[in-house]
Amino acid sequence: MSFYAMVVLLALGFGAANAADSSSPKPPAMAEVIANSKSGDWRPIDPENTLYMDLATGRIVIELAPTFAPQHVANVKALAREHYFDGLAILRVQDNYVAQWGDPNGEKPEAARKIKNARKTLPPEFDRSIDSKMPFSRLPDGDVYAPEVGFVEGLPVARDPKSGKMWLVHCYGMVGAGRDSAPERGGGTEIYVVIGHAPRHLDRNVTLFGRVVKGMELLSALPRGTGPLGFYEKPEQRVPIKTVRVAADLPPTERTALEVMRTDTKTFGQLIESRRNRREEWFQLQAGRIEIGNVPIPVLAATPQK
Amino acid sequence: MSFYAMVVLLALGFGAANAADSSSPKPPAMAEVIANSKSGDWRPIDPENTLYMDLATGRIVIELAPTFAPQHVANVKALAREHYFDGLAILRVQDNYVAQWGDPNGEKPEAARKIKNARKTLPPEFDRSIDSKMPFSRLPDGDVYAPEVGFVEGLPVARDPKSGKMWLVHCYGMVGAGRDSAPERGGGTEIYVVIGHAPRHLDRNVTLFGRVVKGMELLSALPRGTGPLGFYEKPEQRVPIKTVRVAADLPPTERTALEVMRTDTKTFGQLIESRRNRREEWFQLQAGRIEIGNVPIPVLAATPQK
Numbered sequence: 001m002s003f004y005a006m007v008v009l010l011a012l013g014f015g016a017a018n019a020a021d022s023s024s025p026k027p028p029a030m031a032e033v034i035a036n037s038k039s040g041d042w043r044p045i046d047p048e049n050t051l052y053m054d055l056a057t058g059r060i061v062i063e064l065a066p067t068f069a070p071q072h073v074a075n076v077k078a079l080a081r082e083h084y085f086d087g088l089a090i091l092r093v094q095d096n097y098v099a100q101w102g103d104p105n106g107e108k109p110e111a112a113r114k115i116k117n118a119r120k121t122l123p124p125e126f127d128r129s130i131d132s133k134m135p136f137s138r139l140p141d142g143d144v145y146a147p148e149v150g151f152v153e154g155l156p157v158a159r160d161p162k163s164g165k166m167w168l169v170h171c172y173g174m175v176g177a178g179r180d181s182a183p184e185r186g187g188g189t190e191i192y193v194v195i196g197h198a199p200r201h202l203d204r205n206v207t208l209f210g211r212v213v214k215g216m217e218l219l220s221a222l223p224r225g226t227g228p229l230g231f232y233e234k235p236e237q238r239v240p241i242k243t244v245r246v247a248a249d250l251p252p253t254e255r256t257a258l259e260v261m262r263t264d265t266k267t268f269g270q271l272i273e274s275r276r277n278r279r280e281e282w283f284q285l286q287a288g289r290i291e292i293g294n295v296p297i298p299v300l301a302a303t304p305q306k
Numbered sequence: 307m308s309f310y311a312m313v314v315l316l317a318l319g320f321g322a323a324n325a326a327d328s329s330s331p332k333p334p335a336m337a338e339v340i341a342n343s344k345s346g347d348w349r350p351i352d353p354e355n356t357l358y359m360d361l362a363t364g365r366i367v368i369e370l371a372p373t374f375a376p377q378h379v380a381n382v383k384a385l386a387r388e389h390y391f392d393g394l395a396i397l398r399v400q401d402n403y404v405a406q407w408g409d410p411n412g413e414k415p416e417a418a419r420k421i422k423n424a425r426k427t428l429p430p431e432f433d434r435s436i437d438s439k440m441p442f443s444r445l446p447d448g449d450v451y452a453p454e455v456g457f458v459e460g461l462p463v464a465r466d467p468k469s470g471k472m473w474l475v476h477c478y479g480m481v482g483a484g485r486d487s488a489p490e491r492g493g494g495t496e497i498y499v500v501i502g503h504a505p506r507h508l509d510r511n512v513t514l515f516g517r518v519v520k521g522m523e524l525l526s527a528l529p530r531g532t533g534p535l536g537f538y539e540k541p542e543q544r545v546p547i548k549t550v551r552v553a554a555d556l557p558p559t560e561r562t563a564l565e566v567m568r569t570d571t572k573t574f575g576q577l578i579e580s581r582r583n584r585r586e587e588w589f590q591l592q593a594g595r596i597e598i599g600n601v602p603i604p605v606l607a608a609t610p611q612k
Contacts, residue, residue: 039337095523096478114574126590142450144597172402172503181588196526197478197600201584201593217401217530220502224523257478276509284432287507291450 017196029068030274033267035296041267042259043154046215047247049073051080052256054242060215061247061256062175065155067134068168069125069209072177073190076188078118084189085244088113090222094230096196099219100178101241115189115214122187124179127167130159135264136166139272141289145169145200149187149292151237151263155211156292168208168280171198171293175210181203195220198293201257213258213299261298271298319475327433335581339573340604347573348565350607353518353553355379357386358562359407359521360548361396367562368481368522368555371461373440374474375431375515377537378483381517382494383552384424390495392552394419396528400431400536402502405525406484408495420497428483428493432510433473436465441570442472447582447595450505451475455598457569461517462598464509474514477504477599481516501526519605567604577604 028036028275051062060281079085085136105111130136138150138157146158156174160167168174175193179186186207193212193302212219222239226233232238247255261268272295277286312409334342335390357368371378385391391407398406411417424466437588438440442454442465452464455475465472480498492513499518518525528545531538538544567574578601583592 031394093527095526124590142448144448144450144595145593176524183590198597199600200597201581201589203593204591205589218402221399221529223527237587275507283507283511284430284489285510286449287509291504291506294505295504 006127012017019073026279027273027277028270029279030271030296033274034261035269037261041262041265043262044302045247045258045260046196047250047255050245050247051076052211052247052250053085053211053244055218056240057218058215059214059256061258062118062210062219063154063213063260064210065090065153065168067153067206068128068155068157069207071122072188072209073209075122076177076191077120079115079188080246081249082116082118083243084113084115084118085241089238089240090219090241091225091238092229092231093195093222097194097199097230098191098192099195099222101239102178104193104209104235104238106190108259110231119187120189121185122177122207123145124183124186125207125209126183127165130161130164130166133158137263137268137272139290139295141276141291143292145160145203151268151297154260154263154297156295156297167204168293169198170194170202170208172196173212173216174208176202176206177210179206192265193219211232211297213260214256214301257302258301259302261300263297271296311417330583333579333583334576335585336577336602338401339577339580340567343573347455347568347571349568350608351553351564353500353556356553357382357516357550358553359391359550359557360543361524361579362548363524365562366524367519367564368516368568369460369476369520370516371459371514371551372573373459374434374461374463375483375513376385376516377428378431378513379493380485381424381428382497385421385494386550386552388422389406389549390424391423393545393546393549396525396547397529397531397544398535398537399501399525399530401530402506403500403536404498405501406496406498406527407545408497410485410541411494412542425493426495428513430485430489430492431513431515432489433471436467438473443569443574443578443597445578445598447597449598451509457574457601459601460566460569460603462601462603463546465591473510475501475504475598476506476508477516478502478515479519479522480514482508484513485512499525517603519566520562520607525546554592563608565606565608567606568601577602 045063049064053060064073088103090101105114134302136150143149148159156169156171157166172194177186177188178190178192227233276290311408351369355370359366368533370379396407411418449455454465462475462477463472464475478500483492483494484496484498534540582596
């Protein structure tokens with residue numbers, strides 16, 4: 001990573017990594033994998049495929065997933081482009097589950113935020129066909145919920161070779177479109193993010209369309225709502241949304257430059273192994289296995305070198 | 307539950323349960339399992355086996371696990387009884403990982419809080435022998451990390467029949483004794499709680515000794531620390547601990563009356579099934595499996611009937 005000065009946004013976890021020792025035959029710890037990575041191991045996130053949600057406390061960056069939810073991605077971008085979310089609020093924070101935002105007046109037809117060009121609801125995009133040409137970095141460690149799990153384009157994915165389907169899975173930081181009981185009653189006007197243990201029972205029950213790549217702590221550390229399902233009971237408890245924008249619509253100087261580790265590389269395989277069997281001095285026992293929810297997808301703040 | 311008026315502390319998750327229909331042959335949803343439970347399905351928590359950590363924002367209740375970590379439980383109670391923790395602070399909150407508390411001056415011998423009767427460090431209690439007489443409610447759904455998982459005495463447990471060992475696992479809300487790199491360098495003066503996706507790679511690397519049964523949101527919603535490992539960088543960011551007490555040492559009127567669902571009952575089996583295959587109207591697809599981190603252990607606030 002010679003051309004960028006980078007700051008690791010990813011938390012490293014318990015214990016410091018051992019100093020890199022290039023003569024050592026043992027696999028590298030995560031800090032070494034990142035330190036030894038090449039520029040080709042990273043990809044910038046595409047501004048046309050990125051949402052910024054700005055709160056008073058800072059910016060949340062969401063990378064969108066058009067490969068998995070093209071209609072929802074298009075619609076959420078259309079909503080952002082008509083400034084649908086500006087001035088709406090985070091309405092619900094349920095401990096160990098989700099934070100959710102949308103229109104506080106969504107249930108009151110006369111007071112609800114008007115939609116100009118976007119669609120109010122969409123058919124569900126719960127899964128899609130497996131495309132065998134699409135790189136799939138499979139985790140051989142197994143999974144309780146799905147026949148296969150792994151990574152596609154920087155996202156946690158499950159696959160079922162029998163049905164020929166694949167789908168995004170509800171790991172920490174994944175973003176989806178809330179819906180009513182009828183499956184076609186979502187579309188991106190109500191959005192939730194996973195802030196707790198992966199609620200995998202939601203997989204294929206609701207459309208995931210992106211992942212928070214920066215700013216999770218602005219959502220995960222919000223006060224929990226005390227109403228049913230974690231809804232805030234008093235209007236003044238809600239957290240106002242200043243703006244939601246497509247990154248490409250901002251001048252480059254106002255964008256947040258990020259690079260995400262590619263998940264179709266040997267380096268990402270090394271990263272998984274570094275988390276499967278922790279080599280840091282603190283660890284007494286190596287797990288030998290890793291569950292998809294514990295695989296980090298590193299994100300770096302990229303600052304062009306002067 | 308005729309003799310108690312009860313308030314469910316457990317979040318119910320997406321969607322409301324269907325109204326109970328006793329003529330329906332389908333298995334009950336979680337709300338029905340709880341509504342139909344009998345008093346024998348619940349147990350009060352033992353005040354001698356319960357810690358209260360009082361912050362300015364409220365009380366955190368920790369049920370201790372002497373079956374799995376007898377020395378750590380005894381030592382943490384001894385520390386509480388000599389008021390070791392009073393005036394110390396939450397020092398570290400790492401997003402999607404742990405919150406940790408202890409002595410801000412722990413590294414400065416002259417300024418560190420003195421220990422009177424308790425022990426500063428203890429041998430690890432990472433696992434223990436399986437006792438075949440101890441009820442083990444095994445989850446047949448599988449697990450990525452361990453040969454067997456299930457519940458013992460209201461706690462999430464893994465077992466390895468080959469080695470004859472069992473151990474507590476790092477699910478959300480589990481409480482452990484932080485340690486330095488040497489495994490005997492813990493003992494309960496530094497305590498952490500899991501606030502994110504179950505970090506199962508910590509299993510058998512660190513001694514778990516209890517579970518938060520009330521007040522998790524007072525820890526999980528704290529601001530994340532911005533230093534390495536989520537440590538707060540400025541002293542004023544630390545969250546002061548008013549007191550930590552053994553519940554039995556408080557007069558009964560000052561205790562928090564709680565009942566925990568027993569995990570060795572048919573009712574708990576029904577509860578697991580209600581979460582494995584969600585019958586609430588909102589769900590389109592039933593997962594058919596459940597991972598141990600997604601099994602709730604319900605806790606009720608028990609108010610004696612007048």
